[in-house]
Amino acid sequence: MNEKKLAFGYTVSKDRQIDFDEASLELYNKVCAAEPSIRLCISCGTCAATCSAAKFSDFSLRKLILQVRRGITKGLQAEVSKCMLCGKCQLACPRGVSTRALIMQINMNLQKTGK
Amino acid sequence: MTFDLFVIPFFGGLIFLLVVLFIKYSRWIALIDRSGRRKIGYGLFSLQIFPATWEVFLESLLHRRMWKQNKLLGYMHMSFAFGWLLLILLGNLESRIYSGGHLNPPYYPIFLKFFVHDKRVLPFELNTLPGFFRFIMDFVLLYILSGLVLAFFKRIHSRWFGMKNTSRHNRFDQWAITCLWLIFPLRLLAESLTASIYGGGGFLTNSVGDTLAMILPAAVTPGMAYVAWWAYSSALGIFFITLPWSRYMHIPTEVVMIYLKHFGVKSGKHLNSFSEIEMRACPKCGVCIDVCQMKDAGAVGSTPAYFVRSLRMKEGNSLLNNNCMLCGRCKEVCPVQIDLLDLRIASRNLENQSIDKPFSYLPADVPDSKGINVLYFAGCMGHLTPSVKKAMVSIMDAANVKYKFLDQDGSVCCGRPLMMAGMFEAARSLMEKNRQAIHASGARILVTSCPICYKIFNEEYKLFGVEVLHHSQYLLRLVEAGSLWINHSGLSVVYHDPCELGRGSEVYKEPRKLLKRVAKLIPIEQERENALCCGGSIGDLALNQDQRNIIRDAALDVLLEPKPDFLVTACPLCKKTFSSAGTAKVIDIAELVAQQLEKADNLIEETVEESIL
Amino acid sequence: MNKQVAIIGAGIAGLEAASILDSMGFKVTLVEKAEHTGGHIQNWHQLFPDRRNATEVAQGIISKPLANVSTEFNREVTSIQPFAEKFIISAKDGWVFNADAVLITTGFELFDAKRKEEYGYGIYDHVITSAELETLFKKENGVTLRIGRTPSRIGLVHCVGSRDEKIGNIFCSKVCCVTAVKQAIELKELYPECEIYCLYMDLRMSGRHYEELYKQAQEEYSIQFIRGRLSEAAEDKSGKIIVKVEDTLLGRPLKMTMDMLVLMTGMVASAQTASICSSAGIQKDSDGFFKASDPHLYGNITGIPGIFLAGTCSGPKTISDTLSDARSAALAVQSYLSAEANN
Incomplete structure (x- = not known):
């Protein structure tokens, strides 16, 4: 939290704000091109509810997808590495998102950019 | 006269091919790891050489698996492979009659009829040695040409050969196949024209020659014959030069692969030098395309034949690597017995091996549960089919089995999905977790409802002292042991x-x-x-x-x-x-x-x- | 001579259209696959959003005068064939009938919750469907019988069989969200001490007074709404149902033990839709329901002149929408038949 900038009027702590003017959607666009089904996600949370990894960790594919969509790549690598690739989410997803392909694409693109 | 300029395309092509093959094979074999090379060293002097040679004869020449696939397909391949070999071997023997020596240049038997005109020989005069050879050489040529006719029809109507699909060709393939198709008709033409001028043809070349002589003015036949010999030699030469980069590289490579396999060399989980050999042993015959369900989904490009080709051409990409269900239908039918699944997984590994998955969040403690005999593992997917879980629980209760439901509250994935994605290291950390839990239970039998889990438990976990069973196997055992009473449903x-x-x-x-x-x-x-x-x-x-x-x-x-x-x-x-x-x-x-x-x-x-x- | 109209299905749409066409002077024959008229409404207890007694509404429709209407029961129509300006209607039992115009009012079927195996319907005792709950309200006036004791926590699962690509239904069934809110209120009235949770993806309170009902559920009945779609249900040793959802608004997985789980089953096209479409040469829409030739301008008219649609056979509708649709269909039938008579 940035407490130093005490200003009047409307300010939002930089850390909290999703700054779409600054955000880069490069990762989202790349993933989208390779796995268009990322666009179908309606954030219902079925994937996160059924997730084998979520029993032991705070992994949430729903959140991960939103982060990619919003251009938030910080900490994404560590997040995506939690997935066991078991495929339960793919069976459960009501929108037919190819979740495993999506995870692989995010993985691969993060590897390439070294983030 | 045992030389003419026209032999140069053939001779040059042959030398080029041999040099290229020598370089390629020695590089691949040199790159095989030490244990592999040692296996080759032992193998060459072991009894394995005999079954390996037998398999080469059956598969590379007679094309036994092709015959099993479809009789016409088998005949076609056998006529080319076995017929051509006979032509070379018998041609060599025939040439000895005339040269008497053992040190003939390699082109001499190939173009024998150009160099030797044995007017004494008459068609169907089988009681003399030259006459016998003349007959048999013509017969083999006819045999190959019959295969060529079939190949022609296969291009037009592959369904007659039990195939719905044949693979598309690249540029090298097109050159090579054009030459291959021309080689034998040109040989027939050259030998027939020569026979029409000088006589001495067999039943085939003589009659074709006579027919040609009737049509053509006598003045042009010698010139035409010479042109035909040039063309025949050139077709052979171009075929040899394009061969190492075309699908026909499978002809020599399959032989090498069969020997290496018999010596115990495998590609396994990583792309290595043996995989390079396997890739080139693929004839792109398209048998795998026929059985591959990916083409139902409009992904013909992902079928094994094309995948292997792109791997060979170093044009592989992640879509090709990833777009395969690993169902194994192709591996069952592959006439060359290439391990297509291992190749696919290994190429995924090349791409994905660096993806880090430490799974440090998994709990350190292992559930303790002594006094049980059987461990039941539903598997991740099993939690989405509760009726299967419920059925297993009720059956094991009915049979009074002392069991523990290991993943009742959710599974640690078995690791097979990561294995299939080529992420072996990541898979191993999950496997270790499950292995600890399985061993800690003290159970002697591990039953799983999921075939995906079953395969990896069975093959990779190395659970000493624990028998791994799929529930279908376990239930049969309970029934056969009299622990379960079941009725016939009549369904x-x-x-x-x-x-x-x-x-x-x-x-x-x-x-x-x-x-x-x-x-x-x-x-x-x-x-x-x-x-x-x-x-x-x-x-x-x-x-x-x-x-x-x-x-x-x-x-x-x-x-x-x-x-x-x-x-x-x-x-x-x-x-x-x-x-x-x-x-x-x-x-x-x-x-x-x-x-x-x-x-x-x-x-x-x-x-x-x-x-x- | 009076023109003959055949109405396929004597649910509320068929009955409403029959009474209007009858009053217009047409000869009407209702062809019903069940033994009685009324269809699904006979099973409902109260209707949303005003909680009107469903039997009263059904009576209101059934009791309308039908002078020239005959009804054929136990006739499941499998084909409608256009033949020389007329239509030949055949039923499964071999019954055949001729009409000058046909109005299809075959309605919907409830999604078979067993197809959603991971929710445990038909596997666990305490998982029921919203339709069963309605019947329990109506017949038993309580759900104690099913559980054997007073429930202390009940979950209502939205979108079962709707908005689910995995069972092939991408569409929204439109009525389940508000039904869930209505049933939550009814449950709370029966068991004031019971905690009631609605597990939803989106709350689609699109109709008039629906939002008010939603607010009332929060304000007066303390119904809790959790935004997270159920992935799977499990059963514990005592027969309670354990559900796993992600509380998506909090971003955390949530586990909850329920005494009973109610699955809000959606609407699907009725089974005979496909065979009627292929025999009559009319179109089936991508969602499996009948397709109108122009959903904006001619919602009751099919691609074949003389065959009309009304009610939920052409997609999920509420009861009031179904009745309006039936009335407009009756007008469409009339204008077709009078134009024919003039020719």
């Missing part, structure tokens, strides 16, 4: 072999034996090794939902064709996939057994009541 069923259980683990017998005790099993054509994939495969990392649905529906059409009461499977993923279509009543083998168990209970009660009355 007619079709059994779907899950890929990982059937082709993947070769468990075909037990589920059928168990099923026959509870239902009437309808045999279908596409079962066991030929079973279809449901389309839900976790082996694939690229198919979209619509494509998966297409594969599923096509498989269902086949499975439901005999109109069974139920479609029975033994895999939660297959069950979920098939039932999602809403067109079939799908049931797991364990559910069917559990249902008949209840009826058996009722039966006992009824008989008890009757006896009281």
Whole structure:
């Protein structure tokens, strides 16, 4: 939290704000091109509810997808590495998102950019 | 006269080919790891050389597996391979009659009829040695030409050869195939024209020559003959030069691969030098394309033949690597027996091995549970088919099994999906976690409902002292041991072999034996090794939902064709996939057994009541 | 001579259209596959959003005068064939009938919750469907019978069989969200001490007074709403249902033990839709329901002149929408038949 900038009027702590003017959607666009089904996600949370990894960790594919969509790549690598690739989410997803392909694409693109 | 300028294309091409092959093979063999090289060293001087040579004879020359696939296809391949070899061997023997020496230049037997005109020989004069050879050489040439006619028809109508698809050619393939097709007609033309001028042709070349002589003015035949010899030599030369980069590289490479396999060299989990040899041993015959369900989903480019080609051409990409269900149908039919699944996984590994998955969040403690005999593992997918879980629990309760439901509250994935994605290191950390829990339980038998888990438990976990069983095997054992009483339901069923259980683990017998005790099993054509994939495969990392649905529906059409009461499977993923279509009543083998168990209970009660009355 | 109209299905749409066409002077024959008229409404207890007694509404429709209407029961129509300006209607039992115009009012079927195996319907005792709950309200006036004791926590699962690509239904069934809110209120009235949770993806309170009902459920009945779709249900040793969802608004997985789980089953096209479409040469829409030739301008008219649609056979509708649709269909039938008579 940035407490130093005490200003009047409307300010939002930089850390909290999703700054779409600054955000880069490069990762989202790349993933989208390779796995268009990322666009179908309606954030219902079925994937996160059924997730084998979520029993032991705070992994949430729903959140991960939103982060990619919003251009938030910080900490994404560590997040995506939690997935066991078991495929339960793919069976459960009501929108037919190819979740495993999506995870692989995010993985691969993060590897390439070294983030 | 034992030289003419026209032999240069052939001779040059041959030397070029031999040099290229020598460089390529010695590089690949040099790159094979030390243990592999040692195996080759031992193998060369072991008895393995005999079965290996026998296999080369059966497969590379006679094309036994091709014959099994389709008789016309087998004949066609055999006529080219075996016929050509006979032509070379017999040609060599024939040439000795005239030269008397052993040090003939290699082109001499090939172009013998240009250099030697034996006017004494008459067609069908079989009682002299030259006459016999002349006859047999013409006969072999005719044999090859018959294969060529078949090859021509195969291009027009591949269905006659049991094939719906043939592979497309690249530029080298086009050059090579054009030359290959021209070689034998040109030889016929050259030999026939020469025979028409000088005589001495066999039954074929003589009669073709006579016919040509009738049509053509006598003045042009010598010139034409010379041109034909040039063309024949050039076709051979170009074929040899393009061969190492075309599909025909499989001809010498298959031989090398068969020997290496017999010596115990394998590609395994990583792309290595042996994989390079395997890739080139693929003739792109297209048999795999026919059985591959990816083409149902409009992904012909992902079928094994094209995948291997792009791997060979170093044009592989992640879509090609990932777009395969690893169902194993191609591996069953491949005439060259290339391990297409290992190749696919290994190329995924090359791309994905650096993806880090430490799984540090997994709990350190291991559940303690002494005093049990059996450990039950439903598997991740099993939690989405609660009726299977419930059936297993009720059966094990009924049979008084002392068991523990290891993943009742959720599973640590078995690691097979990561293995299939080529992330071996990541898979191993999950495997370690499960291995600890399995060993800590003290159980002697591990039963799983998921064929995906079963395969990896069985093959990779190395669970010493613990027997791994799929529930179909375990239930059969309970029934056969008299621990379970089940009734025949009278229902007619079709059994779907899950890929990982059937082709993947070769468990075909037990589920059928168990099923026959509870239902009437309808045999279908596409079962066991030929079973279809449901389309839900976790082996694939690229198919979209619509494509998966297409594969599923096509498989269902086949499975439901005999109109069974139920479609029975033994895999939660297959069950979920098939039932999602809403067109079939799908049931797991364990559910069917559990249902008949209840009826058996009722039966006992009824008989008890009757006896009281 | 009076023109003959055949109405396929004597649910509320068929009955409403029959009474209007009858009053217009047409000869009407209702062809019903069940033994009685009324269809699904006979099973409902109260209707949303005003909780009107469903039997009263059904009576209101059934009791309308039908002078020239005959009804054929136990006739499941499988084909409608256009033949020389007329239509030949055949039923499963071999019954055949001729009409000058046909109005299809075959309605919907409830999604078979067993197809959603991971939710445990038909596997666990304490998982029921919203339709069953309605019947329990109506017949037993309580759900204690099913559970054997007073429930202390009940979950209502939205979107079962609707908005689910995995069972092939991408569409929204429109009525389940508000039904869930209505049933939650009714449950709370029965068991004031019971905690009631609605597990939803989106709350689609699109109709008039629906939002008010939603607010009332929060304000007066303390119904809790959790935004997270159920992935799977499990059963514990005592027969309670354990559900796993992600509380998506909090971003955390949530586990909850319920005494009973109610699955809000959606609407699907009725089974005979496909065979009627292929025999009559009319179109089936991508969602499996009948397709109108122009959903904006001619919602009751099919691609074949003389065959009309009304009610939920052409997609999920509420009861009031169904009745309006039936009335407009009756007008469409009339204008077709009078134009024919003039020719």
